[in-house]
Amino acid sequence: MPIFWLVLIVLAIGAAGYVAGRRRALASAGGDSRHLHSLPSYYGSNVAIKAVVPAFLLMIVWLLVQPLYVSNTVSGMLPQSAIPDNSSRGLVMAEVRRAAEGMNNAVAQGLMSEEFAGNARADVADVTQRLKDAGQIVTSQVTQPILRAAQRYRVMNSTGGQMMTIAVLVLSVLGSLWGLRESQAEYRARNIVERSIRALLVGAASIAVLTTLGIVLSLVFNTVEFFRLYPATDFFFGLNWAPSFSGRGGSSDLGILPLLWGTFYISLVALVVAVPIGLFAAIYLSEYASPRIRSFAKPLLEVLAGIPTIVYGLFALLTVGPLLLGVFGDEGLGIMQAGTAVMTAGLVLGIMLIPFVSSLSDDIINAVPQAMRDGSYGLGATKSETIKQVVLPAALPGIVGAILLAASRAIGETMIVVLGAGAAARLSLNPFEAMTTVTAKIVSQLTGDADFASPEALVAFALGMTLFVITLGLNIFALYIVRKYREQYE
Amino acid sequence: MTDATSTPGSATPRAHKATSLLTVDERTRRRNASEGRFKTYGIVAIAIALFFLVVLVVAILRSGLPAFTATVADVEITITQEEFDAAEGELFKTKAYEQLFIGKLQRQLSENGMQVEFDAAAIERIMGKVGGDIREFYRANPAQLGEPVSFQLSASSRVDGYFKGRVTREALQDSRFLQLSDLDLVDALEEAGIIRQSFNWTFIQGADSGVDNPGGAGIGASVVGSFFMMLVVLFLSLPIGVAASIYLEEFAPQNRWTDMIEVNISNLAAVPSIVFGILGLAVFIQFMHLPQSAPLVGGLVLTLMTLPTIIISTRASLKAVPPSIRDAALGVGASKMQAVFHHVLPLAMPGILTGTIIGLAQALGETAPLLLIGMVGFVARGYPDGIVSGFVDPNSAMPAQIYTWAARADAAFYEKAWGGIIILLLFLMTMNFIAIVLRRRFERRW
Structure with a gap:
């Protein structure tokens, strides 16, 4: 039974129960709700x-545990001989899953009877051919043990699904x-109802913690897996980034240093653009501008802050890039080969960060007490002297914080750098x-049909881990x- | 002016010349100049920022608006039963129809007093395989034979580019896709009113096309993908976000767990969006085996991403409800839960909805996490069959579709990407407008 229907039935039972x-509570009070402890509802x-x-x-819980249990049992069933030398248990399991899914689809389309799909003596070639006829993706690697698995x-999953349906309905x-x-x-x-609602509220609030936990776990597990296939020292200290998708392992150079350098260089250009403009804009808006x-x-x-980053990415690729190329390219100064460059991405990233820096700095400058300004004016300082010598030093820690937050945004930004x-x-x-x-x-390592067993795909998780640690550190x-x-001024 | 009171005659090392308040001395002038300079820096900074905004808007409009027009050729032809039979009897049937078409077109042109030489190959370069289209039509509607039928044929993307200034005569010197002589024909057809610009419905309604067919690319399917994704985000993030905020704002005791939740929320708000994509890939696809490229998974990822935004704004609007409301409710015997759900929450609702809409707008424009879970543009090949299929079948979303077009080699797709951005920004502007109206109309100040 599809889960959708199961959910609906449980909800219907709940509604009927309501x-x-x-009615039962009202009847027990003789139809007079004043005799009840709580309102009838x-x-x-x-x-x-x-x-x-x-x-x-x-x-x-069942939906989370069942796939794990089934995978483990089936994976334990596979003999060592069924796993080719250049492959792993995980890859073979992916094959098993694909074959099972193919059979499910073929049965659903009526191209294969249920008995045939479950027939333990079925011939591999025959099944494969039938799956191919049904338009399912089957590789030639389906062997007898894989077919059995x-x-x-399939059998375990369908009995598991039936058992779950029964258990859930009975419990309900x-x-x-x-x-x-x-x-x-x-x-x-x-009291009981309010206590359960409160538990629901706590659960909703805990989702934030669960999300962080999910991020950390998914990054850590896959990163550990990656370091098992690729040495960590080569990853952190390698000067060369050259993944190959044809060969598996060994032939790829996956050093993070060139990527980190690119990230920091682009972020630096972005900050050089965004910080002065954003800061002066904030100063003008909070100190000089009329309402x-x-x-x-x-x-x-x-x-500017509300525009999606994909728009900035396109702006970098198609407007700023060609513009810069016209000035610095072969027809101009001759130091730029193509429209996509550090400068292009950095400039546009900087434009994106201007409102971020200015609104944060604006808040911080406004938080400096007026008394400090008045004291400075009282001594005869001009407005700009007051700003430079009193307000900015007082706001400096906050402004540094704002710049660090902007840097973390720049490091984590994706679409502008992908395109620009x-x-x-x-x-x-x-x-x-x-x-x-x-x-x-x-993005480039994980887009497309990557299987999660090759170091070329897993490296993305190690990169994500590095990114997460850097941005989290900056934020904190x-x-x-x-x-x-x-707190000093409050 | 301490100098003035010091004993006259004694030469102090930094003695100023006697000055008048009416004449500005050197030092004051310098200070005033520096004051003026500083103020100018501020004005310049704002001017630069606004200049970038203007450039951005101009670039979007200038490059994107052409995507909404397409070049089409309106040709009215009549094919009689005999001509149809004759063409069906030939070996190369579509070729025969093409010859018929060319004949009719030439007659139409000469009626307008124009004399242009062209052959079947030129027509094919300009309008694609016309013969096939015509044959398809008459085989499907044999009743139309002998009556005048108006065919609207879409011109090839290069002809389209010629009209929009993307393709110039110089660039075509030695192109085998479109020749200079073809452009003469195009000019003549335009003069005769046969080729014209019309509104590009394909772009609004269509789905993504192949890499070699920029003319047929449309954003409709990915708008639907985005819509289903936003449904998931709305129906998950609003209840969860409101529940979490109510707990944190109204019930949470001061303890470790509450502190941890608060720290987590503020950190999640600053985690790069691509990390949420990695989370979605690892947890929803790798671990839970949810379908790849499905709007459901995209919605789940974006929900996690927007939750911090919604929680922060919801808490602010709950905090804005004055305590006297709660006290009054508790005073007449409501439980704490009743006070919150019956009185505080309805009063905070406009603020909550405003925050939610802004959060949704943010989610609508997000691209990077969608690419990781496989919602790239080229999977948006058609509309979903139904509601369930809308959630679980592979589809794309507007920003991901725009990215896919921007990453293609054919420059004709860039125009589509800009056009897609106009549509995306229209949606965002509408949402923000609704948020502003909500805030203006319903927000109460106490």
Whole structure:
């Protein structure tokens, strides 16, 4: 039974439970709701919660555990001889899964009977041919053990699905019966319902923690897997980035240093553009501008922040790149070969960061107490002297924090560098040359049909891990600085 | 002016000349000049930022608007039963139809008093394989034989480029796709009113085309993909975000776990979006085996990404509801839960919705995580069959579709990419507009 229907049925049981529980509670009080401990709807909700929540929890756990259990059992079934030398158990399991899926589809299309798909003595060539006729993707690597494993995989999955359906429905019915039994006038339904709602709220709030945990776990597991295939020292200290997708392992050079260099170079150019412009814009808006100009210029600046990065990427590739090429290219100064370069990406990235720097700095400058300005004016300082010698030093920690946050944004930005910076990994000082970044390479290594067993695909997780650690470190450091120095004036 | 009070005659080392308040001395002038300079820096900075904004908007409009027009040829021809039979009897049937078409076209041109020499190859270069289209039509509608039928044929992408200034005569000197003589024919056809620009419905309604057919590329399918994704984001991130904010703002005790949640939320808000893509790939596809390239998975990833934004804005609007509302509710006997759900939450709703819409707008423009879970443009080959298929069948999203077009070699796709950006920005502007209206109309200040 599809999960969609199962969900609907459980919800229907819950709804029926709500009505029944409400009615039963009212009946137990002789139809007068004043004799009930709680409002009638709480009795109904109590039944509905008991019917729905445990059933859904069981379903989620089951859906998470069953694939793992089935994979482990089937994978244990595969004899060592079924795994080719240049392959791994994981790759063979992927083959098994594909074959099983193919058989499922073929059965669904009516091209293969259920008995045939489960026939243990079926001939490999025959099955493969039939799968191919059904338009399923089957490689020639389907061997007898793989076919057996695929059949076993199918059987286990379908019995598992049936068992789950039964268990979930039984639990749901039991839960609603339990709730119905409780629906008596003196039962403290509101307290129970409110306690469960509170548990739901806690659960929702914990999703943030779960997300972080998910990010860390998915990065760590795959990174460890990568380092098993590729030495960590070569990854962190290698000066060459040259992945090959034909050969598996060994033949690729996966050194992160050229990518890190590209990332930092582009971010540096971006900050050189964004910080002065953003900072002066913030100073002008908060210290000089009349309310009229402020109400007009600030939203316009924020429009820059609301534009999706893909737009900036296209702007870099098709507008800024050719423009720079016209000036610095062969017809101009002759130091730029192509439109995609560090300068192109850095410039556009800088434009994107201007509103980010300016709105953060604006908040920080506004947080400097007016008394400090007044003191400075009182001593005869001009406005600019006050800003340079009083306001900015006072706001400096916050501004440094803002710049660090902007740097973390620049390092993590993807689309602008994918489109604007080029694809060649290079260690060079010329800002008019194409270079590439960590994020751009994550995209190029994971886009397309990568299998997750080759170092060329797994390296993306190691790159992601590096990126995550760097940006997280910058963020925490920036927030620490901002928080530590903000308190001085409060 | 301490100098003035010091004993006259005694030469202090830094004695100023006696000055008047009416004449500006050197030092004041310098200070005033530096004041003026500093102010100018600020104005220049804002001017530069706004200049970039203007350049960006101009670039988008100038390069994107042509995507909304297509070059089409309107040719009205009549093919009689005899001509049809004769053409069906030939060995090269489509060739025969093409000859018929050319004959009719030549007559139409000469009626307009124009004399241009052209052959079948030229027509093929300009309008593609016309003969096949005509044959298909008459085989499907034999009743139309003998009556005038108006065919709207789309011109090839190079002719389209010629009209939009992308393809010039110089660039075609030795092109085998379109020759200079063809352009003469195109000019003549335009003069006769046969080739004209019309609104490009294919671009609005169509799906992605192959790499060699920029004219047939449309953004419609990926708009649908984005729509299903936004549904997932809305129905997951709004309840979860509101529930999490209510807990943190109204119920959470001050303890380690609460602190950890708060730190996590502020950190997640700053994690690069591509890391969420990696998370989606590893957890939803690698671990849970959800279908690749599905809007459902894209929606889940974007939900996780927008949750921090929604939680932060929801908490702000919950905090803005004055405590007296809660106290009044508790005073008449409501439980804490009832006070929050019956009184605080409805009052905070406009703010929450505004924050949610802004979060959705952010999610709508996000590209990088979608590329990792396989929602690249070329999978958007058609519309989904139904609601379930809309969630689980491979599709793309607007920004990913734009990226795919931008990454293609044929420059004709760039125009589509810019056009796609106009559509994307229209959606974003609408959403932001709704958010602003909501805020203006319903937000209460206490």
